[in-house]
Amino acid sequence: MVWSSDFPQIADSTLRAMSKGIDSSYLAFSRAYGASIEAFFEPLLYFLIWFERLLLGSPWWAVIAVIAAVGYAASHRITISIGIAIALSLIGLFGMWENTMQTMAMILVCTLLSILIGIPIGIFMSRSARAQKLITPVLDVMQTMPSFVYLIPVVMLLGIGRVPGVIAVVVYAIPPVIRLTNLGIRLVDKEALEAADAFGASRIQKLLRVQLPLALPNIMAGINQTIMMALAMVVIASMIGVRGLGQPVLQAVTNQYFALGLFNGIAVVVLAIIFDRVTQSFGLRLQKHREGARQ
Amino acid sequence: MKLVKKSYLAAMAVAVSAFGTGVAQAECGNVTISEMNWASAQAAARVDEFILKNGYGCNAETVPGDTVPTATSMTEKGRPDIAPELWMNTIKEQIDRAVSEDRLTIVGNTLEDPAKNAGEGWWIPRYMLEKNPELATIEGVKKNPQLFKDPEDPGKGRVVGCPSGWACQIITENLFRAFDMEEAGFNLVDPGSGAALGGAIKKAYNRGQGILAYYWAPTSLIAELDLVRVELAPYNAQEFESCIGVANCPDPKPNGFAVSEIKTVASTEFANNSPEAMGYLKARVWPADAFGKVLTYMETEQADGQAAAQWFLKNHEAVWSQWVPADVAAKVKAAL
Numbered sequence: 001m002v003w004s005s006d007f008p009q010i011a012d013s014t015l016r017a018m019s020k021g022i023d024s025s026y027l028a029f030s031r032a033y034g035a036s037i038e039a040f041f042e043p044l045l046y047f048l049i050w051f052e053r054l055l056l057g058s059p060w061w062a063v064i065a066v067i068a069a070v071g072y073a074a075s076h077r078i079t080i081s082i083g084i085a086i087a088l089s090l091i092g093l094f095g096m097w098e099n100t101m102q103t104m105a106m107i108l109v110c111t112l113l114s115i116l117i118g119i120p121i122g123i124f125m126s127r128s129a130r131a132q133k134l135i136t137p138v139l140d141v142m143q144t145m146p147s148f149v150y151l152i153p154v155v156m157l158l159g160i161g162r163v164p165g166v167i168a169v170v171v172y173a174i175p176p177v178i179r180l181t182n183l184g185i186r187l188v189d190k191e192a193l194e195a196a197d198a199f200g201a202s203r204i205q206k207l208l209r210v211q212l213p214l215a216l217p218n219i220m221a222g223i224n225q226t227i228m229m230a231l232a233m234v235v236i237a238s239m240i241g242v243r244g245l246g247q248p249v250l251q252a253v254t255n256q257y258f259a260l261g262l263f264n265g266i267a268v269v270v271l272a273i274i275f276d277r278v279t280q281s282f283g284l285r286l287q288k289h290r291e292g293a294r295q
Numbered sequence: 296m297k298l299v300k301k302s303y304l305a306a307m308a309v310a311v312s313a314f315g316t317g318v319a320q321a322e323c324g325n326v327t328i329s330e331m332n333w334a335s336a337q338a339a340a341r342v343d344e345f346i347l348k349n350g351y352g353c354n355a356e357t358v359p360g361d362t363v364p365t366a367t368s369m370t371e372k373g374r375p376d377i378a379p380e381l382w383m384n385t386i387k388e389q390i391d392r393a394v395s396e397d398r399l400t401i402v403g404n405t406l407e408d409p410a411k412n413a414g415e416g417w418w419i420p421r422y423m424l425e426k427n428p429e430l431a432t433i434e435g436v437k438k439n440p441q442l443f444k445d446p447e448d449p450g451k452g453r454v455v456g457c458p459s460g461w462a463c464q465i466i467t468e469n470l471f472r473a474f475d476m477e478e479a480g481f482n483l484v485d486p487g488s489g490a491a492l493g494g495a496i497k498k499a500y501n502r503g504q505g506i507l508a509y510y511w512a513p514t515s516l517i518a519e520l521d522l523v524r525v526e527l528a529p530y531n532a533q534e535f536e537s538c539i540g541v542a543n544c545p546d547p548k549p550n551g552f553a554v555s556e557i558k559t560v561a562s563t564e565f566a567n568n569s570p571e572a573m574g575y576l577k578a579r580v581w582p583a584d585a586f587g588k589v590l591t592y593m594e595t596e597q598a599d600g601q602a603a604a605q606w607f608l609k610n611h612e613a614v615w616s617q618w619v620p621a622d623v624a625a626k627v628k629a630a631l
Contacts, residue, residue, distance in 0.1 A: 019597055031501055049447060148490065155494035156501075160455070160486050161447050238459070239487040241495070247459055247485060254460025 030157045041163045044109075048162050052105040056098060063101070064088045071274070075281035083277070087270045096245065096267045103234055103244035104271060106162065110169040110230045115223060118174045122181025122222075123207065132182065139175040147172065147236050160241030168237055173230040180222030184215025220283030227275045234268055245271075323353035323569050327375035329365045330357040330600065335513050336380040337600025338589045338607065339405060343379050343579070345604055346615070349630035350623035351572055362386060369562050370398050376565035377576065380405045383556035385462075390560065400566040402559040402576045406513060412583035414555030415463060415511040416524035417454070417470075420500050424523055432526040433474055433549075440480035442505040452481040455495050455508035458488050466552070467509050469539045470527065473547035496520065511555075515594035518587030527551040578618040585614045605631070 055063055067088065068081040075081075091100050125132045147168055154164045188211050196210045212219070235253075238246025245264045252261030326347055330340035340357045347355040358375050360368070365378055366386050370393040383390055393399040406413050419430055423442065429435030430442070440452025454471060457463035464485070471483045486492040492508065493516055499506035500520045507525065510517060528549035535553065538544040559576050566573050588611070593603045608615060609631055616624045 016596055016598075020595065027501065030498070034498070034502055045447065152490050152494050155491050156498045159446065159498050160484070160491050160495045240491040241484060241487045243485075247487070250487065251459040251464075 026153060026156075030153075034157050038158055041158065044113075044166065045161075045163050048105065048109055048166065051109060052102055055101040055105050060092055060097060067274075071278045074278045074285075076285060077281060080277055080281060084274050087274060091267050091270060094263055094267075096248075096264060099243070099245045099248060099264070100267050100271065103231075103246070103268070106165065106169070106237070106242065106244055107227065107230050107234075107271070107275070110166055110173060111223070111227050113166065113170050114174040114177055114226045114230070117170070118177035118222075118226070119181050119219065122178045122219075123185065123212075125178065125182040126185035126211075135178070139178060142171050143175050147233070148239075151236075151240055155240055162242055164240050165237040165242035168240070169230050169233045172233050172236075173226045176225035176229065177219070177222040180218045180225070181215065184218030184222075185211045187218065188214045217283060217287050220279060220286065224276060224279045224283070227279065228272060231268055231272045231275070323347070323351050323572055326353045326355040326377065326565070326569070326572065328355060328357045329360050329369070329375040329378040329381075331365065331378075331380060332359065332361055334515060334593050334600070334603075335586065335590055338593060338603040339379040339581070341600040341604030342607060342615070343377065343576070345608060345630070346575065346579075346619065346623075346627055347572055350619055350627040351575065353569075353572060363389075366390060366393075366399075366560075369393075369560065373398070373562040373564045376562050378560045379576075381558050381560045383558055384553060387556075397563050400561050400563045402561050402566070402573065404580050405557045405559050406581050406586060407583055409557055410554045412586075413512055413557050415466075415509065415552040417507055417527065418496075418510050418517070418522040418524055419505075419507050420503075421521045421523050422503065423505055430525065431523075433528075436507060436525055437474065437476065437479035437481075443481070443507045444505065445482050445484070447484075448482055450480075452479075453507070454481050454483050455486055455492060455506065456483050457485075457509045458492055459485055461489075463509060463511075465542045466539055469541075469544050469547040470550065473539070473549045474527070496522070513583070513586050513590060515587075515590035518590045519594060530554065575619055575623075582614060585611055 064085050068084045071084045072078065072081040088100075091097060121135065125135050150171070151164065151168055154167055158164045158167075192210055192214060193206060196206045201209065234242075234244060234246040235249050236246070238244065238250050245268050248264040249261055249268070251257065252264065328340045328344050328347075330337050344355045344357050347353040360375070362382060363386060365375065366381065366389055368374060369376075369378060370389070381390075390399060390401070394401060417433070419436075424430050427435075427439065427442070430439065436443075443452040443454070445451045445453035454467075454476060456467040456471070468483065471477070471481075476483070486495055492510070496506060496508050496510065496516060497520070498504075500522075510522070512518075516522075528551050530551040530553050531548075532553070534548055535550050538547050539550050559579070561573065561576065585607070589603050589607050592598060592606055593600075596602070596606075598606065608627065612624075612628070615627075619627065
């Protein structure tokens, strides 16, 4: 081999031995800890199933009414509630109610988890330059690594179904809420913090009463992005056995059923618009009082 | 003058000998072998390539392809000459027509005893069967949904079916209804992709858990994991085509999967012109365990067809030397 024309790569046998080593140590790991990791995620699975059954078990009109009411509570705009009711009724009319509710349950749980995990990480990141340096590349990996690369190992650990689906979605969707929480807190005016110091506020008081409220618009934008990215993962999640709108889309794609794909794709878009409008107007409402105060 | 004559004679001799080798090669000549895009077919193609090239002096090479395009090209153009592992079920009509028009010749089985060693099915791990011999048949499985626990629906059993969009999805769904699996307490779960299906089976097997899943053989997964097929009902072709294979068939009746015909197919032109190579292809019927070992090797070593063929020829001489006469075997061995 001429070193100048061929790249001097590691010998095939060494590479093979390396990948064999990685594979077999992963197998040993999953045999040793798989059962306990599965047990750890069991409460999450029960919660997911409970929530899905709640959505599917309740009468459809009650579900629509509750979602429209939540929309109104968040936005204080009756148009949004009416829009939600019409969109959901259309979805039901086209026979996609069950799949849509399954996807909705999944997305809500994933968003909740992302917020519960993401905001504390974002706060932690905003307080230390070193933490920011360490976490940023991890977030980059989570957003760019092709999902199937980590999905199949997760399937070998936890089997197919909702829990690996939630893991896949959260891994992909959590970075925006972390990044924007971090950014929002870092952008809080120094003067505001100095004033809080002058009043003798403790660290916790500063965080809860000054930094988080002022960072809220950014955090809300992060949550909004997280929801959108979670919805974008619906089809990928269906490739590891998650029920919902992703499965008919997948079926349509592999069979070239154009109309089936279109209907279910539109249902995903409708869900996205509902979530987006509700969270956006909730965010706007949170900022309203401040705009008034400034003027 | 004398000198000239001598060199003239020498040139003649060279020409004659060259002509001679030309004749020898014309018996075999250029051979193209179809290398399908899945593991077992790649290994089979590479083994044929090596033996035809080194044992029979053919100018053999492999060409990549998929089932339907390859069969079409063989029928219409006579190229590639050989398809070492052609799954007939999906393209039976096309092949039958080509055979009746004398364009293609079915040489023989690729794999020994295809009814036992090849094809689709619903599989369970052997350790489950040993613990509970009742599980050998679908009736026994139906009595024991608790052994195939569905983690997402406690109290019910689970059949891991065929991924969305694959042809087998329709068949699996209809069979699930035909055997009244739902009344027996089972859910049919869509794994979503081939990778997830394999992952789910491996996960259950590595933990010694219960699983009932759709899969097919010969594959490295089946060879490696020691799974056994659950006996469904006997295969009924007419009922299968009119109902089980049709989406949303109103009243599916119990049925089984068709025996997969996996054949070595050659273009008739090649079959007529290369009797020696045809003799080899006829004799070359893979024993199931050797085939399984090659697939396991490919999986564990992450080897391609070429490397797997080399490994097989080096380590399993007892198997392949049965396929060729002694002098050819010696040539192949020398080339390794």
